[in-house]
Amino acid sequence: MSRSTPAAPTDRTPVRRRIRGLDADERSAQRRRQLLTAATELFARQSYSLTSIEQICQHAYVGTKGFYDHFESKEACYTALLVQISTGIQQRVTEVALETADSDWPTRRAAVVAAFVHAIADDPRLAKVTFGEAGGISPAVEAQRRVNRRWSAEFLKHQWLQDGSPDDPALLPLALATIGGMFELVADWLHHHDDGGAPDSVDTLVADLQHFVTIVDAGRAAIR
Template sequence: MTRSKSAARPAPAPARRRIRGLDAEQRSAQRRRQLLDAATELFAEHSFSGTSIEQICQHAYVGTKGFYDHFESKEACYIALLEQITAQIQQRVGEAAAAAEAEGSDWSQRSAVVVSAFVHAIADDPRLAKVTFGEAGGISPVVERQRRGNRRWAAAFLDRQWSGATAGEPDHARMALALATIGGMFELVADWLHHHDDGGAPDAAERLIEDLTVFLTVIDAGRSGAR
């Protein structure tokens, strides 16, 4: 018995429906970006507590169902936004440090490059500084854990950058000093943000770079003196 040609051929895979040139997965990713962009704008302007999920959806032109497809709560949306901004900052600072090290710069030169990269990562778009440093404290225990994790990453990064550790100095002592230094730097950022919350002063970022560089230089001088 001969099979028909139609029976012998496998059924073609169903075509993926495209809307405006995007398939379902691409549209989902686009909605997520729109929601995070809207959250950035609204959290920076109205604060976390002053923004509702409905406002985020309206600003993003995404339905409430679309919001819950990506985030289970407003807090989850904020954490995703914080993770996104943090990854951008870490990448920018890491690349700047690696480039300076490749040029043979010592820590005294490299620190200015690292500080400048960090400040521009949060100050070129003032909304990012507001969301990360003006909002993170006191939202919830989950957000606080995320914030503390970011500080410990920054402290570990600083500890790797510091040169000439005291012979026999315990690792935990160096890490504790790095963590305290990062806390001081972040407090300077928060204070700067309070006084430059419009981001409009043309020299605002440069002033923050100067303040952070001086602070870091003094800490490093103290370490050298102790050695």
């Protein structure tokens, strides 16, 4: 009896289907970007509380299922957006601090404060999303805001140490208070716009923050 020849092995590795030049992972990442962009626009324009998941999906041209593939709730979407914006701010001020590392502290301070302001205020939507309504959304969002504030305080403390401050236990609480004051000045700048006041320029906000941190630096000398 003749034996049949075994079939040649075949490569059963699934082919990654590409649509418009993107594979599944790339399409998923694109949908996530579209959702976050839409959320930025809507949260800034009409607030977090008045924005629905359905509106975000319609604005992003992404189905509701696509939304839940990335975020379990509107709160999770907002938190992801807050992380994205904060990461961009942190990268920008870190780059400027490195670029001016050989400068004296007043020069470095001016550059870092200006970088911070332009990172959030050149596109006013970012400032509104980050410093506008964020404080009253949820405990999870507040926890993320505290993470961001702590990072900023640690960053400022490091800059002060480079300026010759001793690593005193009081330095981090002072940095936290300074960052809190800076964030409050940004929030006040935003509310002034929203309340119909005469619009202050970005340069005005830069000058106000510079003045505030300069005053803090004068007091910081007391713990040297």
